[in-house]
Amino acid sequence: MAASESTDLFVLRRRPPQEKLVDQGFRQLAVLLASLVGLVLLGILLVVLFGSREAMARFGLGFLVISDWDPVGDTYGAFTAIYGTIVTSILALFIAVPLGVGTAIFITENLIPLRLRQLLGIMVELLAAIPSVVLGLWAIFVMEPFIRPGLELLHQTLGWMPFFSTVPQGPGMAPAILILVVMVLPIITAIARDSLQQVPPELRQAAYGVGTTRWGAILQVILPAAVSGITGGVMLALGRAMGETMAVTMIIGNSNNFSLSLLAPGNTISSMLANQFGEADGFQVSALMYAAFVLMVLTLIVNVLAQWIVRRLSLKYS
Numbered sequence: 001m002a003a004s005e006s007t008d009l010f011v012l013r014r015r016p017p018q019e020k021l022v023d024q025g026f027r028q029l030a031v032l033l034a035s036l037v038g039l040v041l042l043g044i045l046l047v048v049l050f051g052s053r054e055a056m057a058r059f060g061l062g063f064l065v066i067s068d069w070d071p072v073g074d075t076y077g078a079f080t081a082i083y084g085t086i087v088t089s090i091l092a093l094f095i096a097v098p099l100g101v102g103t104a105i106f107i108t109e110n111l112i113p114l115r116l117r118q119l120l121g122i123m124v125e126l127l128a129a130i131p132s133v134v135l136g137l138w139a140i141f142v143m144e145p146f147i148r149p150g151l152e153l154l155h156q157t158l159g160w161m162p163f164f165s166t167v168p169q170g171p172g173m174a175p176a177i178l179i180l181v182v183m184v185l186p187i188i189t190a191i192a193r194d195s196l197q198q199v200p201p202e203l204r205q206a207a208y209g210v211g212t213t214r215w216g217a218i219l220q221v222i223l224p225a226a227v228s229g230i231t232g233g234v235m236l237a238l239g240r241a242m243g244e245t246m247a248v249t250m251i252i253g254n255s256n257n258f259s260l261s262l263l264a265p266g267n268t269i270s271s272m273l274a275n276q277f278g279e280a281d282g283f284q285v286s287a288l289m290y291a292a293f294v295l296m297v298l299t300l301i302v303n304v305l306a307q308w309i310v311r312r313l314s315l316k317y318s
Contacts (some may be wrong), residue, residue, distance in 0.1 A: 089238055107193055135247045165263075171254075195226035275293075
C-alpha cells in the first residue's frame with residue numbers, strides 16, 4: 001500500500017465522532033427530503049387518478065381517441081387536446097432547438113467581444129423571467145397581428161394541404177407554437193451554453209492541432225462532446241412546452257373542434273383544464289381529471305425518454 005493511501009486511511013479512522021455524526025445526519029436529511037419529493041409526486045398522481053376513476057370506467061381508452069367534448073350531454077374525449085398538446089410542443093421544439101443551440105454557440109465562442117456576449121446571455125436569462133401572462137398579452141396584441149399577413153400568404157400558397165387549409169382569423173395553433181418557441185428558447189439556450197462551457201479546452205486545442213477550422217471543431221468535436229447535456233435540455237424544454245398553460249390559453253383559441261390545420265383554433269390539455277376546471281361540476285370534473293392524468297403520463301414518458309437518450313449519448317461520446 002502506498003504511503004499516501006495509508007495516510008488517508010489513518011485520517012479516516014481518526015475522524016472525530018462529531019464529524020461522523022454530522023455526516024450521518026446530513027445523509028439522513030438528504031434521504032428524507034428526496035423521499036418527500038417522491039411522496040408529493042405520488043400523492044399528486046393518486047389524487048388525479050382517484051378523481052378520474054369515473055371517467056376511466058365509462059370511457060376507458062376510448063377517451064384518448066374521441067374528439068367530442070360536450071358537457072351538456074356528458075360526452076367527453078380528449079383527442080383534440082392531446083393532438084394540440086403534442087403538435088404545438090414538437091413544432092415549437094423544431095424551431096427553438098436550432099435557435100437555442102445557435103445562440104449558445106454564439107455566446108460561448110469568441111465570435112464577438114466578451115461584453116456583448118455577456119449582455120446577450122443576460123438578455124436570454126431575462127427572457128425566461130417574463131411571466132407567461134405577459135407573454136400571452138404580447139402574443140395577442142403584438143405578435144398575432146404582426147404574423148397574420150404571413151399566415152394568410154401561407155394559406156393562399158399551401159391551402160391545398162390539410163395543415164394550412166383554414167383561413168387565419170386570429171388566435172390559433174400557429175401563434176401558440178410561436179409563443180411556445182419564445183418560452184422554451186431560454187431553457188434550451190441556458191442548458192446548451194452550460195454544456196458547451198463544460199467541454200474540456202484540450203479537445204478544442206487537439207482539433208486545431210490536427211488542422212481543423214473553427215467551425216469544424218465546433219461541429220465535429222465540441223457539439224458531440226456536449227450533446228448529452230444539450231439533449232437533456234431539449235427534453236426538459238419539451239416537458240415545459242407540454243405543460244405551459246396561461247400564454248397558450250390566451251392565444252390558441254380554446255376550440256374543442258378537431259382540425260388538422262395549424263391555422264385554425266385549437267386546444268391543449270393544459271389550456272382546457274385552465275378554462276373549464278373552475279366552472280366544472282359533476283361528471284365533467286372526472287373527465288378533466290382524466291385529461292390531467294393523461295398529461296402527467298405524457299410528461300412522464302418524456303422524462304423517461306430523456307433519461308434514456310442522455311444515458312445512451314453519454315456512453316457513445318464518453
